[in-house]
Amino acid sequence: MSDLRDILRQKAAELGFDACRFASAAEPWTAGERLAHFVEAGRHGEMGWMETTLERRSHPTAMWDGAKTAIVLGMNYGPEADPLPEMADRSAGYISVYARGDDYHEVIKGRLKTLAGQLASRLNAEVKVFVDTAPLMEKPLAQRAGLGWQGKHTNVLSRDHGNWLFLGVILTAAEIEPDPAEKEHCGSCTACLDACPTNAFPAPFQLDARRCLSYLTIEYAGPWPVEFRPLTGSRIYGCDDCLGVCPWNKFAAASRESRLTARAASVSPRLADLAALDDPSFRALFSKSPIKRIGRDRFVRNVLYAVGNSGDLALVESAERRLDDASPVVRGAAVWALSRLVSAEAFAEKCDARLSGEEDESVRAEWSLLPLREKVAERSEVG
Ligand code: B12
Numbered sequence: 001m002s003d004l005r006d007i008l009r010q011k012a013a014e015l016g017f018d019a020c021r022f023a024s025a026a027e028p029w030t031a032g033e034r035l036a037h038f039v040e041a042g043r044h045g046e047m048g049w050m051e052t053t054l055e056r057r058s059h060p061t062a063m064w065d066g067a068k069t070a071i072v073l074g075m076n077y078g079p080e081a082d083p084l085p086e087m088a089d090r091s092a093g094y095i096s097v098y099a100r101g102d103d104y105h106e107v108i109k110g111r112l113k114t115l116a117g118q119l120a121s122r123l124n125a126e127v128k129v130f131v132d133t134a135p136l137m138e139k140p141l142a143q144r145a146g147l148g149w150q151g152k153h154t155n156v157l158s159r160d161h162g163n164w165l166f167l168g169v170i171l172t173a174a175e176i177e178p179d180p181a182e183k184e185h186c187g188s189c190t191a192c193l194d195a196c197p198t199n200a201f202p203a204p205f206q207l208d209a210r211r212c213l214s215y216l217t218i219e220y221a222g223p224w225p226v227e228f229r230p231l232t233g234s235r236i237y238g239c240d241d242c243l244g245v246c247p248w249n250k251f252a253a254a255s256r257e258s259r260l261t262a263r264a265a266s267v268s269p270r271l272a273d274l275a276a277l278d279d280p281s282f283r284a285l286f287s288k289s290p291i292k293r294i295g296r297d298r299f300v301r302n303v304l305y306a307v308g309n310s311g312d313l314a315l316v317e318s319a320e321r322r323l324d325d326a327s328p329v330v331r332g333a334a335v336w337a338l339s340r341l342v343s344a345e346a347f348a349e350k351c352d353a354r355l356s357g358e359e360d361e362s363v364r365a366e367w368s369l370l371p372l373r374e375k376v377a378e379r380s381e382v383g
């Protein structure tokens, strides 16, 4: 069987994967109980699909009772340079590294299928492929296969590749000899916990997704709780802070996969341009990108929160134009952005007249956020 493993590793490398390791899919684990605790505590927020698939998600055999072996693949999406300093430019948006090229689901899935086809033809055994969207806990499987370990930020990192790794899994009914599991190598380091802008880690190795900017920018549909809006800074899609500060990135290299290479439009795009996107121009700009999935309204909402954090008065007009947007979540975010950029008097002049014509409850609520009005008033008193 070790011949088969070598053949698959070789084939995986030819397909552009940077790691290919094997684990038992049938042995019990504690990850399912931890997932149940995560959901019981409400840490999944509005990702209701985690709750509805909880049972099937708890262990590979709960989803497919024939699963014997997991083949875990890693693909390096490392950037050319440390991306975090890009956030110093507050008039530009920050898009997380994983979303700067083509959608990784599309890049990886076809190759997993090719690899699974090779396996099936050699073993005459059933195979299934997974990347991200199935009810399968990919990270604990990756650790069990020895691909890396779940760091204190909960993501899988590796001694060979650092933090910028996508995961994909092939489950098979064939028994294949497993690789040794990886141990945890975080030691006394707390860099990721300390770097998190929203304090999203209730404890090391645990995340409260409700506080995570990746969740808020991508998964959360409505107006954000106000406390998180200033904390997002210029992050408009995903967040890389906890990954980017990890010392193990000194072993990371730039991705060799051209489809994952950053597009020019995804590195420091101007907020003024993004705030002006309508649906067709959003779709055209982010064609084949994972960003397309969240839709124009949610994306422009994020852009307007970043506009409100920019301190750039040249962006006042961009926010003001969105006060009449067809989408309530965009109008609400425009109100918030203006309240941060202009004086209380200017805010009243630009916005108050519109309140009487506003029918959407959530947008009206933006005006009635007392702390917001008080803060605006306070700032104009000071300044
Ligand atoms: C839901 C989800 C999210 C949610 C929740 C994230 C999370 N940490 O769970 C949100 C939207 C926030 C998110 C964000 C991101 N995600 Co995401 N996400 C997923 C998804 C679909 C499921 C993950 C899951 O099951 N979460 C549930 C929790 C309970 O799982 P967990 O964190 O693994 O829980 C473990 C720990 O909490 C630990 N634990 C709990 N208690 C205790 C106590 C002790 C003492 C110890 C030691 C451990 C421990 O044990 C649990 C079980 O292993 C996976 C794909 C998949 N199908 O697996 C991708 C996935 C995890 N995401 C991925 C990525 C890239 C990201 C982002 C980096 C994207 C970005 N740049 O914005 C961020 C990272 C944020 C972060 N710090 O985690 C990659 C990660 C790849 C990797 N190398 O790990 C995955 C695997 C997708 C993929 N196929 O590549 N994601």
Ligand code: SF4
Pocket (backbone or CB within 6 Å): 153, 195, 196, 197, 198, 199, 200, 201, 207, 211, 212, 213, 214, 238, 239, 240, 241, 242, 243
């Ligand atoms: S992705 Fe950002 S907000 Fe989420 S846990 Fe990491 S540092 Fe915190």
Ligand code: SF4
Pocket (backbone or CB within 6 Å): 151, 152, 153, 157, 185, 186, 187, 189, 190, 191, 192, 193, 242, 245, 246, 247, 248
């Ligand atoms: S930053 Fe430190 S604690 Fe966090 S994952 Fe990396 S090594 Fe572990």
